[in-house]
Structure formats: C-alpha cells, structure tokens
Amino acid sequence: MDRSVASDWKLVRLDDLLTESRIPGSSGSDARRLSVKLYGKGVVPKINDRPGSAATRYYRRRSGQLVFSKLDFLNGAFGVIPDVLDGYESTLDLPCFDVAPGVDRDWLLAVVTRPAFYRRYRHVAIGSRKARRVPVNEFLGSALTLPRPQEQRAIAEGLRSMEETVRGAEVLAEQLSGVKHAVMRELLSNGLPEVGRQFRQTRIGRIPAGWEVRQIGTMGTFSGGHGFRPPDWSDGGLPIIRIQNLNGSRRFNYFAGEPDPRWVVEPGTLLKALVACPPLDEQRAIADVGEAFDARILVERRYLDRLRAAKAALAQALLSGRVRVPSGGRAGGGVA
Numbered sequence: 001m002d003r004s005v006a007s008d009w010k011l012v013r014l015d016d017l018l019t020e021s022r023i024p025g026s027s028g029s030d031a032r033r034l035s036v037k038l039y040g041k042g043v044v045p046k047i048n049d050r051p052g053s054a055a056t057r058y059y060r061r062r063s064g065q066l067v068f069s070k071l072d073f074l075n076g077a078f079g080v081i082p083d084v085l086d087g088y089e090s091t092l093d094l095p096c097f098d099v100a101p102g103v104d105r106d107w108l109l110a111v112v113t114r115p116a117f118y119r120r121y122r123h124v125a126i127g128s129r130k131a132r133r134v135p136v137n138e139f140l141g142s143a144l145t146l147p148r149p150q151e152q153r154a155i156a157e158g159l160r161s162m163e164e165t166v167r168g169a170e171v172l173a174e175q176l177s178g179v180k181h182a183v184m185r186e187l188l189s190n191g192l193p194e195v196g197r198q199f200r201q202t203r204i205g206r207i208p209a210g211w212e213v214r215q216i217g218t219m220g221t222f223s224g225g226h227g228f229r230p231p232d233w234s235d236g237g238l239p240i241i242r243i244q245n246l247n248g249s250r251r252f253n254y255f256a257g258e259p260d261p262r263w264v265v266e267p268g269t270l271l272k273a274l275v276a277c278p279p280l281d282e283q284r285a286i287a288d289v290g291e292a293f294d295a296r297i298l299v300e301r302r303y304l305d306r307l308r309a310a311k312a313a314l315a316q317a318l319l320s321g322r323v324r325v326p327s328g329g330r331a332g333g334g335v336a
Contacts, residue, residue, distance in 0.1 A: 009147050009321055015140035017108070018097035021065060028056035031089040036069045036077045040113030043067060043079035045088065058089040064105060065096040068112070073134035074122060078112045080105050095136050102149050106156035111144060111319055145321065154325040155318045162311045169304045176300060180293035187286045191278055207276040214277045228255060 025031055033046040061067065063086040069077035070093050081088070081096070090096065099105055111117060121139070125132035147155065191197065191208040198209040207213070228240050237256035278286065317323035 009145040023060040025058040025060040025089040031058040039076040070133035104152035107152035
C-alpha cells in the first residue's frame with residue numbers, strides 16, 4: 001500500500017478488531033448448522049439430512065458476526081451471519097467473531113475476501129493437501145490498515161454498488177442462456193413458427209409434417225473416447241484420435257496400455273439414436289437463431305468479464321488507500 005496516500009489510516013491487528021465467540025450450543029444431533037460459501041458468496045443453512053454427532057460440540061452464532069471456514073479459508077470462505085440465521089450453530093471449524101465498534105462489517109468482509117488477503121496464508125495452513133486448515137491465531141495475528149469509520153462505510157458502499165452492477169450483468173447472461181435453451185428446444189421440437197403448420201405421429205412422437213425421422217449415424221461421422229494427456233502417449237499401441245486427426249491429419253499419438261471399456265463407444269450405440277430432422281433450409285434457419293443467441297451471450301459475457309476486472313481493480317484501489325473516497329460519498333464521487 002502507498003502509505004503516503006493513506007497516512008491517516010491506522011495500523012492494527014485483526015485481534016484488535018475481532019473477538020472469537022464461543023457461546024455453548026446444542027449437541028450435534030439437534031443443532032441448526034451453518035455453512036459458509038466459497039469466495040465470499042454468503043452464509044447459508046447447512047443442507048444435510050444426516051444429523052451431526054451428539055458428541056460434537058457446537059457453538060451458538062449471532063447475526064453480524066464474521067465467520068470463516070478453516071478448511072476453505074484458502075478459497076475465500078468468509079461471510080457475515082445474516083439476521084435470518086441468528087441462533088444457528090457451528091463447530092470450531094467455522095469460528096465466529098464479534099466485530100468491534102467502529103468497524104464496518106461490509107468493509108471488513110471486502111478486505112478478507114480479496115484473494116490477495118486469504119492466499120497469503122497458504123504457507124501457514126495445517127494439514128494434508130486436500131484438508132489444509134488455517135488456524136484462528138494466524139488469522140487474528142494479521143496486520144492491516146484501518147480507515148476511519150466514515151471512510152470504511154463509503155468504501156463499502158462503493159464496492160456494494162459495483163457488486164450490484166456485476167450481479168445485474170450475471171443475471172442477464174444467465175437469463176439469455178435460459179431463453180436460448182427454451183427457444184431452441186421449441187424450435188427443435190416443433191420447428192419455426194408457421195401459420196397452419198401440420199404435425200404427424202411417428203415412432204419418436206409428434207413431429208412437424210415434412211420432417212424426417214433419421215438415425216444420428218446417417219447424418220455425419222462421429223467418434224467418442226477418453227481425454228488422453230501427453231504423459232499417456234506412447235510410440236506404439238492403439239492410435240489416439242485427436243482434433244487434428246478429425247481435421248484430416250494422419251499423424252497419430254498412441255496408447256500402449258489396456259483401454260478402459262468406458263473409453264470406448266461401441267459401434268452403433270449412439271449412432272442408432274433417432275431424431276426428428278427438418279428440411280435443410282429449416283435446419284439452417286434454426287441454426288441461425290442459435291448462432292444469434294450465442295453472439296449476444298458472448299457479448300454479455302465479455303462485458304461481464306470487464307466488469308469483474310473493474311471491480312477487482314476498484315477493490316484494490318479503495319482497500320489499499322491508493323484511491324480515497326470522500327466520507328459519505330460513492331467511489332466515483334472524487335479522489336482526494
């Protein structure tokens with residue numbers, strides 16, 4: 001951080017701001033349990049039909065507390081407990097903390113859910129590669145710079161506004177994908193809208209008159225198999241068909257081992273499937289609709305990628321103090 005820009009921020013440790021809470025709770029068989037989603041995506045009830053062990057100690061949690069998962073710390077599993085989950089419980093694998101007065105919870109959550117923050121604990125995590133936990137004392141021993149409360153709130157407001165913009169773009173991209181799926185399903189079942197279109201019954205059900213029932217195997221050349229990596233390749237054995245071979249190349253890599261039966265598509269297994277096939281002109285028209293959707297979805301996803309990059313850059317600038325937000329103002333309101 002550029003200390004000359006944020007010289008009025010105070011250097012503190014997290015244990016100055018947070019106090020671990022250990023209010024005794026229910027037994028594992030009775031507890032309403034919490035779960036923390038990855039990458040700061042929130043705190044939710046744990047959905048699990050199996051009760052916990054009656055011998056496991058659970059602790060009651062309160063709304064407004066900061067919580068993280070020791071096991072998924074390195075994947076940004078932090079959150080603030082919402083009001084609707086007040087009184088839910090967790091073990092010490094999901095430690096919770098009371099936040100000191102003068103600390104904005106949304107600002108603090110933005111700090112700890114930045115990859116630059118949680119990834120620096122990789123070297124202090126304890127356990128096997130797939131079950132590495134970050135101890136509470138390592139977390140609380142971290143130092144950070146603390147803005148004044150008004151600036152904390154202004155930073156949190158600016159980041160929240162940006163997050164809402166990103167979420168709106170995500171929803172639009174998701175909706176477009178859903179609409180495309182529904183439209184293409186309709187077109188591939190009933191064809192293009194046409195006044196007076198007639199239908200007929202076939203062995204695969206009702207299809208538009210003028211469409212044919214055909215086997216997939218009569219409509220092209222297909223292949224299936226297993227994704228071989230370079231370490232699997234050999235100088236001899238069975239040839240491995242890769243994309244380059246489908247495009248006409250006669251240069252093959254080989255697999256010298258015994259292929260798993262699941263890698264093999266038996267002749268005719270898929271190719272005998274029956275589908276409704278429209279005339280060529282209608283095939284092209286339906287394909288045009290799909291391509292138009294794909295082009296629009298691609299535009300929205302690229303825009304979403306730019307928004308996410310802008311959000312990350314804004315978070316870096318605001319949380320480091322490189323860009324300052326006037327107290328009570330939005331991030332775009334000016335730079336001191």
